[in-house]
Amino acid sequence: MSQYDDMPFLISSLKAKDEKAFAYLYDHYSTALYGIIFKVVNDDDDAADVLQEAFISIWKSIETYDSAKGGSLFTWMLNISRNKAIDRYRQKSRVRENQTDYKIVHTQSEHFKSTTLNTDKIGLNTLIDKLKPDLKEMIELHYFKGFTHQEITDKTQLPLGTVKTKIRTAMKDLKQLVGIT
Numbered sequence: 001m002s003q004y005d006d007m008p009f010l011i012s013s014l015k016a017k018d019e020k021a022f023a024y025l026y027d028h029y030s031t032a033l034y035g036i037i038f039k040v041v042n043d044d045d046d047a048a049d050v051l052q053e054a055f056i057s058i059w060k061s062i063e064t065y066d067s068a069k070g071g072s073l074f075t076w077m078l079n080i081s082r083n084k085a086i087d088r089y090r091q092k093s094r095v096r097e098n099q100t101d102y103k104i105v106h107t108q109s110e111h112f113k114s115t116t117l118n119t120d121k122i123g124l125n126t127l128i129d130k131l132k133p134d135l136k137e138m139i140e141l142h143y144f145k146g147f148t149h150q151e152i153t154d155k156t157q158l159p160l161g162t163v164k165t166k167i168r169t170a171m172k173d174l175k176q177l178v179g180i181t
Contacts, residue, residue: 002024004020004021004024004025007073010024010025010073011062011065011067011073014059014062014065015062015063015065017059022055022059025058026055029074029077030051030055032074032124033051033054033077033078033081034047034048034051035124036078036081036082036085036124036143036144037050037051037054037081037082037084037085039144039145040082040085040086040088040089040144040145040146041085041088041089041092043092046088046092047085049088050081050084050085050088051081053084054077054080054081054084054085057080057084058077058080061080072175075171078143082143082146085146086146089146090146127174127177127178128140128174130177131170131173131174132173134166135166135169135170135173136170137156138152138163138166138167138170139167139170139171139174141155141156142167149163149164149167
């Protein structure tokens with residue numbers, strides 16, 4: 001058992017720029033974050049780059065993390081990672097739209113296969129499958145496909161407030177399933 005298993009100690013160590021705490025954070029959360037990033041960008045190289053960018057951002061902005069605002073450290077890191085993945089996906093989409101002659105080549109590396117298995121070890125897919133179908137759809141659209149609230153509203157024809165409530169409810173249900181209150 002590591003001293004960093006104590007979440008308040010880990011957070012205070014990270015805010016004090018303790019490199020060992022950051023290494024612990026990377027070792028314990030990078031696989032899960034990679035899996036989420038990959039679901040958005042769908043490319044090994046891009047996912048690895050985005051993961052690196054996310055952890056640099058986490059390191060640089062850890063002082064802004066405030067557990068009193070209602071989110072766990074993982075949720076905060078997930079949002080940073082997801083936003084960076086969405087930015088990369090949109091950037092790549094714009095590049096593809098501007099190119100007139102391109103080929104799409106789809107490959108899956110052994111790294112992705114092993115990462116998917118490791119991500120499944122934390123039970124992320126199993127947890128999401130336990131959600132009600134409408135809440136599961138909101139999580140998939142928002143967190144994995146990178147849709148904004150407005151884009152989900154346009155796609156589902158649900159009011160914006162309903163979309164936001166469903167996403168909030170889904171996250172609350174996921175936290176309960178994990179045992180985070």
